[in-house]
Amino acid sequence: MSTVSPPAKPEPVVAPWARPFWDAAAKGQLALQQCEDCSKFIFYPRVACPHCASERIAWRTASGRGTVYSYTVVENNAPSAFIADMPFVVAVIRLEEGVQMLSNIVGCDPDKLRCDMEVVVTFERLNDNFVLPKFRPASNS
Numbered sequence: 311m312s313t314v315s316p317p318a319k320p321e322p323v324v325a326p327w328a329r330p331f332w333d334a335a336a337k338g339q340l341a342l343q344q345c346e347d348c349s350k351f352i353f354y355p356r357v358a359c360p361h362c363a364s365e366r367i368a369w370r371t372a373s374g375r376g377t378v379y380s381y382t383v384v385e386n387n388a389p390s391a392f393i394a395d396m397p398f399v400v401a402v403i404r405l406e407e408g409v410q411m412l413s414n415i416v417g418c419d420p421d422k423l424r425c426d427m428e429v430v431v432t433f434e435r436l437n438d439n440f441v442l443p444k445f446r447p448a449s450n451s
C-alpha cells in the first residue's frame with residue numbers, strides 16, 4: 311500500500327504594504343493599520359484609508375481580543391492540503407478595534423462554538439516563512 315503525502319498548504323500572497331502584518335505575526339503580535347487622520351482601524355492592509363482616503367496610515371499592535379461574528383465548520387473537502395485538519399473552523403472575527411478578520415478558530419470543539427463568543431488571538435507556524443494569526447476561545451486562557 312502506498313501513501314501519497316498531501317500537498318503543502320498554500321502561503322499567503324503578501325502585498326508590499328501588508329508586509330508589517332506578517333512580520334508582526336512572526337513575532338507573535340497582531341498588527342493593524344490605523345488611520346492617523348480619522349483614527350479608524352483598517353483591515354485588510356491598504357495604502358489609503360477606506361474611510362477618508364488619507365495615506366497617513368500607521369501600524370499598531372492590536373489587543374488580540376474579539377468576538378465571533380460568523381463561522382462555518384468545514385467537514386468535507388476535496389483532497390487538499392487541509393484534509394488532515396478537518397473538521398476545522400473558518401470564522402469572521404470582529405476585533406475590539408472595530409475591524410473584521412477572516413481566520414480559523416482553533417482549540418475549540420466546533421459544536422461548542424457560538425456567535426458572539428469571546429476569542430483571543432493565537433499564532434500557528436505555517437512553515438519557515440509564515441506564522442498565521444488564528445483565534446481560540448478566551449475562556450480557555
Ligand SMILES: [Zn+2]
Pocket residue numbers: 345346347348349350359360361362363364
Ligand atoms: Zn481615515
